[in-house]
Amino acid sequence: MKTKILVLEDDNSISQLICMNLEAAGFLTIPILDGLEAQAYLQTEQSKEISLALVDVMLPGKDGFSLMEDFQKVDIPVIYLTAKDDVISKVQGLKSGAEDYMVKPFEILELLVRIEKVLERTGRGREMIQIHDVSIHLKEHSVTKNGVPILLKPMEYELLVTLASNKNIALSREELLQRIWGTDFIGETRTVDVHIAQLRKKLDFHQVIRTVSKTGYRLEEL
Amino acid sequence: MKTKILVLEDDNSISQLICMNLEAAGFLTIPILDGLEAQAYLQTEQSKEISLALVDVMLPGKDGFSLMEDFQKVDIPVIYLTAKDDVISKVQGLKSGAEDYMVKPFEILELLVRIEKVLERTGRGREMIQIHDVSIHLKEHSVTKNGVPILLKPMEYELLVTLASNKNIALSREELLQRIWGTDFIGETRTVDVHIAQLRKKLDFHQVIRTVSKTGYRLEEL
DNA sequence: AGTAGCCTTACATTTACCTTAAATCTGCTA
């Protein structure tokens, strides 16, 4: 079952942009445009299925910060979205119990990374990502192909998860290095190639992981 | 849906020139001639659909710099246009939160490049460019014709994207070389012809990519 | 010291691309 994410953002175009991207990444989204409506929604039975909420701080009806306790009551982790990049509201946001904080305008890719981290950390992560005949069991940190366990080394696993969370998006070697190895990594970009080769071999993904010449790699599905 | 760009420029002829070119490039433009009017427009519901604003610094009503916070409030990235090329206002412009800065008189082509970059950076980038029956999937770095994948080599892809981002605008061989191959490229301009030929063949664009004799090429639509 | 994981290196293979050259087209002049 798909992971549900509540998107509480009053700006309709931003809301749509976020939802579109989350849906593309395999989530199910519940867009809500104002604070009071959100508060009401949290009372309903459906709200139990929400795994995470993205909350704009500036909202009509009721502002994001004061909604925090409503979310805490039903145990939904929150990532704040805000245009303010001043330290004061940042501190206030995290202190008030948010799991993370994003300053607008932000990169969708960065948002996806943070979402995955929060879901992981709070144990609400997607349990599984499917690509063709292989399943990535995120909680178990394991991978199977047609039910048969495939042993991946840590880096290979991370690489696969990164590619799989960005299906059909071309990722450059630099991007992959930055996201998996960290910003501080100094070394050859060829390193990526070697790990890609391992994944292709172990999973028989020679066609699934496509090289985008002079650019990077893309995991294809559909 | 087409990307909407707000053009805030008091000189009517310049405004028209910019709008004409942006429309030709596939954007939808909202020309506004004075500062106060712009401020009012940002309060309206329609303004939510704006992806980017081009703002002249010298304006009647209210000047561009002081409008910055209005744009930030509704989270619209700004590129300043100005006749002043002195460092002081440049610094002031960027410091005040603009995404970029163009000094008049500027090349329309350069403006288009910067617009694309800002849209990309702020996550408002177009994901797809359509030309007749072919779709360029920018994130995937792939191209399909009637849904059928077409394999393009890196240079061909770049060339297509460049032409497609400048629909109906004739680009000279020199311009294409500079923009795709880089300023440091030393070699024949005939090189461009070869790649154009490949594109025409692979995409069946014999009529769509038109030769502008003694000048260069133009990708036509409508 | 042994082991597992990972980065690098080096070589093989594949892919991309610039050039060349011949064919074709275009527009001009007679």
Place this chain on the structure above:
DNA sequence: TAGCAGATTTAAGGTAAATGTAAGGCTACT
């Protein structure tokens, strides 16, 4: 309209660059 010159199209091949892959050695943990 024929002929010509210059411009453009297109195919092909050599070379350069990018990628694939196996193997070795380094590092950190036992």
